[in-house]
Amino acid sequence: MPxxxxxxxxxxxxxxxxxxxxRTSAILDTWLRGLPDAWLHANEGGETWSPYDVLGHxxxxxxxxxxxxxxxxxxxxxxxxxxxxxxxxxxxDSEGKSAADLLDxxxxxxxxxxxxxxxxxxxxxxxxxxxxHPELGEVTVRELLACWVAHDLDHLMQIARVLAHRHAGEVGxxxxxxxxxxxxxx
Amino acid sequence: MPxxxxxxxxxxxxxxxxxxxxRTSAILDTWLRGLPDAWLHANEGGETWSPYDVLGHxxxxxxxxxxxxxxxxxxxxxxxxxxxxxxxxxxxDSEGKSAADLLDxxxxxxxxxxxxxxxxxxxxxxxxxxxxHPELGEVTVRELLACWVAHDLDHLMQIARVLAHRHAGEVGxxxxxxxxxxxxxx
Numbered sequence: 001m002p003x004x005x006x007x008x009x010x011x012x013x014x015x016x017x018x019x020x021x022x023r024t025s026a027i028l029d030t031w032l033r034g035l036p037d038a039w040l041h042a043n044e045g046g047e048t049w050s051p052y053d054v055l056g057h058x059x060x061x062x063x064x065x066x067x068x069x070x071x072x073x074x075x076x077x078x079x080x081x082x083x084x085x086x087x088x089x090x091x092x093d094s095e096g097k098s099a100a101d102l103l104d105x106x107x108x109x110x111x112x113x114x115x116x117x118x119x120x121x122x123x124x125x126x127x128x129x130x131x132x133h134p135e136l137g138e139v140t141v142r143e144l145l146a147c148w149v150a151h152d153l154d155h156l157m158q159i160a161r162v163l164a165h166r167h168a169g170e171v172g173x174x175x176x177x178x179x180x181x182x183x184x185x186x
Numbered sequence: 187m188p189x190x191x192x193x194x195x196x197x198x199x200x201x202x203x204x205x206x207x208x209r210t211s212a213i214l215d216t217w218l219r220g221l222p223d224a225w226l227h228a229n230e231g232g233e234t235w236s237p238y239d240v241l242g243h244x245x246x247x248x249x250x251x252x253x254x255x256x257x258x259x260x261x262x263x264x265x266x267x268x269x270x271x272x273x274x275x276x277x278x279d280s281e282g283k284s285a286a287d288l289l290d291x292x293x294x295x296x297x298x299x300x301x302x303x304x305x306x307x308x309x310x311x312x313x314x315x316x317x318x319h320p321e322l323g324e325v326t327v328r329e330l331l332a333c334w335v336a337h338d339l340d341h342l343m344q345i346a347r348v349l350a351h352r353h354a355g356e357v358g359x360x361x362x363x364x365x366x367x368x369x370x371x372x
Binding site: 012013015034133137149150151154156163167170173179180 | 213221329
């Protein structure tokens with residue numbers, strides 16, 4: 001069953017959010033560095049993303065999304081909306097780079113992002129500050145940070161799903177038991 | 187969109203499968219070791235599993251599922267069906283153990299499983315050998331190995347989803363963009 005917002009029992013903790021944010025690039029490194037190209041460039045068909053594409057998307061997030069938007073909120077509140085985020089920038093930015101190059105760059109950029117986050121010294125009042133998303137309207141710093149964590153996890157989930165897709169036709173009758181392949185919500 | 191079996195373009199490769207199998211315990215270690223308990227013991231409500239529970243399930247798979255079933259197929263073909271797999275064994279087996287204990291045990295057992303797999307020296311003929319699943323009927327060695335990989339990925343996906351669930355009520359209007367939280371298939 002898809003989780004419902006109302007069922008989430010716990011409130012946001014900056015320290016706990018950071019504990020996941022600081023792991024993401026290392027998880028990706030452990031998972032993808034040296035993996036055969038057949039896995040790195042597998043996708044779910046058509047214009048869907050491969051793990052390699054997802055790495056570029058994470059990097060673009062470090063450059064254009066999380067810390068730049070957080071800084072915009074702290075400096076301008078809702079007076080200046082966020083710049084729009086280009087979900088396809090990685091096609092251009094990843095050109096000519098190996099997966100290892102992207103993993104190195106992501107680790108470096110994520111480290112810089114966390115140093116910037118720590119430098120803001122956010123307290124509970126700062127977490128309540130508001131900014132203006134160009135499509136979604138007003139959002140809080142707390143929501144941005146919770147979204148950063150969830151976005152990291154969303155694309156880890158995507159990588160698992162994309163990789164499993166390569167075996168979708170190979171698992172025989174076990175297909176029924178594998179939610180990642182059957183697409184069953186249960 | 188859930189992937190369809192017919193869209194999977196590539197065929198099973200033992201070497202490529204092994205490349206993912208050998209990473210799983212290290213991915214889990216990078217992700218979960220030292221993570222705050224609020225994350226390790228988060229679940230999706232009711233009897234759903236936490237990341238800690240999933241670790242125990244992986245360990246039980248090493249003990250009772252993958253290599254024991256593979257050995258059964260190679261020794262007895264379809265003459266002796268697999269033993270049934272207890273999906274809740276980890277509740278008993280994990281008792282009193284920390285997440286760090288489970289990560290250590292999984293790394294050790296996965297290493298032993300891969301050594302056993304290598305020892306079988308499976309060729310294409312061996313990949314076609316058949317065994318008897320107590321509920322699903324005849325399966326091949328190739329299907330078992332493809333299922334092992336997909337099962338690893340299925341539970342990595344589950345951990346990402348369970349962790350993101352903690353932020354389901356915290357991401358504000360970004361909820362609409364986060365497939366991992368909205369449950370949207372698209």
